[in-house]
Amino acid sequence: MRAGGVAAVHVTICYHETFRETVANIAAWNRRFEAYPDLIFPGRTGDDVRQADREGRTAIFFGAQNCAPMEDDIGLVEILHTLGLRFMQLSYNNQSLLATGCYEAEDPGITRMGRQVIAEMNRVGLVLDMSHSAERSTLEAIELSSRPIAITHANPAFWHPALRNKSDTVLKALAEGGGMLGFSLYPHHLKHKSDCTLESFCEMVARTADLMGVAHIGLGSDLCQDQPDSVVAWMRNGRWSKQTDYGEGSAAQAGFPRQPAWFRDNRDFARIGAGLRAVGFDTAEVARIMGGNWLTFFDRSFGRAPAVAAREPAHHAG
């Protein structure tokens, strides 16, 4: 990360973990923060990114890829924010209590509980992330949320029609709502997967900038650098099935796919910046795409919303 100039990372602290298990994952990060203070520290605000950049360190921001850690308890939204959570996906591939995942056959949109939870996330400053959610649920989340939302890691379906990639309709609505798309570098989301070229990736970014506006795009690498295949098995299967789900992989290719040659790990971010210049973005635009847009988004998203009248109606006797 230091070699790649990465001042902030949005890390996954939950795929299917319950509240207690997610807290254990946070505690594991706390031990890393204690052991390596010269390299990393907990990120909570945009200013933490500026500090990391000044000090040559990396601010670690927590995200949950699922609503599993809040279980069935709306009170846990604020608790998780207090513990440092800054992004939470409303669903991960499957139907959740809040929204539908992109692998379900049907998408009924945001549930009764989902509507309540979106309002609470807006209130405390926990960003809705719809990366693994289905189309209708995503459009409804954009509509229902009073604050801009994010699709932190996905690509446009026009470039590579994976189930996880997003339609023009979603991308336009996301931008119109002030939201952010993070371009994924996970091979299953790339055209020609592990063999995707840097040129093709950067041309896709340019087309997406035309669609969404350059202010609404950034990187969301989905980088699983050096993680064991047990992590991908947990991601895909959790505890919900007795059968093995290979997700975007297959029985023959069950593990993490090989990264493209031009983005092997965190050291290669500069290559993407150069690639973006090569397809015609100017220096200021490249700086925004490589991190400036996310920083602006962090600045306005992680704080508490201005106070509004309490939603609970007064109780009248008759």
Next chain:
Amino acid sequence: MRAGGVAAVHVTICYHETFRETVANIAAWNRRFEAYPDLIFPGRTGDDVRQADREGRTAIFFGAQNCAPMEDDIGLVEILHTLGLRFMQLSYNNQSLLATGCYEAEDPGITRMGRQVIAEMNRVGLVLDMSHSAERSTLEAIELSSRPIAITHANPAFWHPALRNKSDTVLKALAEGGGMLGFSLYPHHLKHKSDCTLESFCEMVARTADLMGVAHIGLGSDLCQDQPDSVVAWMRNGRWSKQTDYGEGSAAQAGFPRQPAWFRDNRDFARIGAGLRAVGFDTAEVARIMGGNWLTFFDRSFGRAPAVAAREPAHHAG
């Protein structure tokens, strides 16, 4: 229960409780079993009902009104059955990980995880209960389940069109699948609610017998005798909302509704038997509706399904 000749009760051990909280509720029942062995004991099979009847006691069967206690873990289906659970609803009013509840605006049917869990419930002998589920989810559960399912407590919508009551389509499919309907005596499910007459109730049973066949109906009283209003608040609200949901009640009538005069508590079951005779059922039919049909259903539902080949496909290298 003794005065009413009740040899078996299906009790609720969970509305929104997690696995651990449900286990605490089971432990609370274990303390009752220890304290009152002359009155109650744990019911696990149809034979336990026969034993209770012989000994003048009541067998207590555990049911969960929601899939909350299995959390996101298919392995908990068998664990819960081992702990005595015999019925589990796939959803309670809201969308769950498995199915849709009857209060959601949209019903996409059984989810990916739901399909897996139904097969596992079928395998271990845990009965699917769709009392609080929405129409399409209920029809799909009947279709997907390899064993008969139950709607343990609801009435036909043709008689009283509450959201919780069931359409002719559902009732016919339930009977065709070998399933059981338990008629509810909860006032919100009754025509004219607390003022419902015994005659009206028994005429409804007769019409339902014409629709479903007399073999597929029984009682499912939904009796909340002497429970405090905090229980109904928990049922309706769980932890999923910061607003108060009054369910079938209202702000002005938030608590448990008054029981009809002819079914105040467990002592009044004989009145229903007499009412059924009065609308034309013969003695044998009354015996079946008052408990015989449920006993047959218990006999064939709570044991393990015949072994089948493991579902997990073998792993091949290429």
